[in-house]
């Protein structure tokens with residue numbers, strides 16, 4: 247693939263002569279038709295309106311220069327003044343000192359399509375066409391199918407990944423002959439984040455660099471050198487084809503001190519704390535580990551939902567939730583032991599107990615709270631808790647909070663569990679906890695063997711049926727139904743296949759009464775709202791009335807795995823989760839990104855969630871997927887896996 251001829255593809259859309267949107271890519275010939283279609287779609291769907299002209303230009307790329315993406319960092323600032331001070335400090339390293347005067351020039355760049363080219367020292371304008379400015383073009387992230395290593399491609403061509411495109415551009419600019427720095431401020435009045443970049447400091451995002459509502463913005467390239475060199479710089483910026491390696495996939499995930507924060511002086515956070523927090527965020531950012539809440543994309547075939555039975559959007563659940571809210575309110579108003587217990591809680595707890603075949607049940611506001619509150623109530627200082635190495639984070643947190651001694655046994659390894667139970671010696675109480683269906687690989691706990699080990703050791707047994715309820719067992723009652731045996735404590739969530747929110751424990755009456763008295767996350771937290779309770783209650787009724795749903799769901803997951811097997815991809819499933827082993831982290835990311843470009847979402851799971859070199863894709867199948875969806879996703883996935891990375 248590396249010898250494929252590459253083409254530069256540019257799209258520009260305008261209306262009545264006014265620029266609406268634009269994009270460019272460098273791709274091999276065989277990608278041109280699909281890319282052209284995607285770019286045209288993007289042009290037609292732009293928020294600024296429908297264009298009356300769309301220009302597509304395709305030309306064979308000349309000689310290609312490869313550049314490593316600038317390292318990215320985020321500097322969290324609260325005010326434009328603070329942002330400018332950070333910019334000044336960062337650029338001082340490149341000997342650029344007149345930052346306030348340079349920033350003032352953004353009043354002249356407004357409306358320019360290109361950048362202003364300024365002498366970094368005299369601040370003289372150097373661009374020959376002042377109305378247009380200098381345009382940096384002919385660049386792309388390596389990995390967009392252009393024959394390069396594809397760690398972090400840029401996603402769906404129909405959508406713009408502003409951040410990746412900005413880093414690609416900044417990388418090209420920073421490497422241009424004579425350029426010593428760049429400052430970019432958006433001309434969107436509502437977007438106050440900008441960046442400064444140089445080859446030395448990298449791409450430094452500054453979260454607040456201008457006042458909200460200020461329409462001034464643009465790009466300023468800073469040049470240092472003889473006037474005769476300017477033409478060469480402009481030639482490089484406007485003509486040289488550049489592919490940027492390791493461009494980031496998405497914007498660094500910014501979590502605090504965003505542009506909507508209160509103005510200075512009224513902020514509740516001290517500058518010292520902010521500085522410390524911002525430092526930690528930068529550290530995470532520099533390792534590519536900063537996270538962000540992305541709004542759910544609407545038009546994607548998603549294999550990433552926990553709503554396995556599509557009950558969250560079921561009209562029966564929605565109607566039940568609305569009716570309960572009408573009757574008892576949007577919130578429950580108090581904790582369960584005060585005045586927060588409503589008929590919806592009592593009814594749901596009874597229903598859960600009968601659904602799982604136990605004497606009683608208790609509900610919490612979330613599954614996380616159920617785990618934390620149950621484990622910490624059952625064991626304490628001097629006790630021992632035994633936890634599978636691949637258990638969910640809420641189990642891990644419950645173990646820690648309990649202050650019991652924690653023994654982690656190898657995943658699914660009952661011999662190791664026995665050894666650790668022995669090694670712990672005699673204790674007041676031993677508790678063994680395991681996921682029923684493990685959330686990453688969807689594999690099942692061998693419940694009979696697990697219970698036998700617990701029985702012999704005199705240990706309390708507990709399983710977490712978060713991914714099992716509504717999925718596993720002949721009628722979806724979970725692992726206990728699948729194996730026809732029960733542990734002491736069955737824990738679960740209302741938020742996955744049951745399509746609502748909340749967590750629960752099903753157990754003996756005594757154990758449930760104990761938890762209502764001792765579980766701190768039950769006692770010291772407001773009772774979950776009646777809407778969520780009524781919805782979950784209805785979900786159980788739906789599963790009872792339509793007992794074939796769980797096996798139908800598993801059959802879909804099995805058909806997906808079979809389609810992959812037929813295409814030569816090894817994988818297997820026992821639940822709704824289909825893990826596709828890949829191994830190499832970069833390959834897993836590249837395959838996931840290639841699928842996303844095709845409108846299919848199958849997340850890559852990497853270290854530290856799984857071991858290094860054991861990266862995989864994790865597909866969660868839901869009952870709404872048609873056979874055509876499953877076949878399409880399997881075909882795309884196997885094709886993407888065959889692609890050299």
Ligand SMILES: *Cc1c(COP(=O)(O)O)cnc(C)c1O
Nearest residue numbers: 612613614638640685712739741
């Ligand atoms: C999702 C999950 C939880 C947490 O449940 P929430 O209701 O989302 O808080 C607990 N345990 C496991 C195994 C899970 O997968």
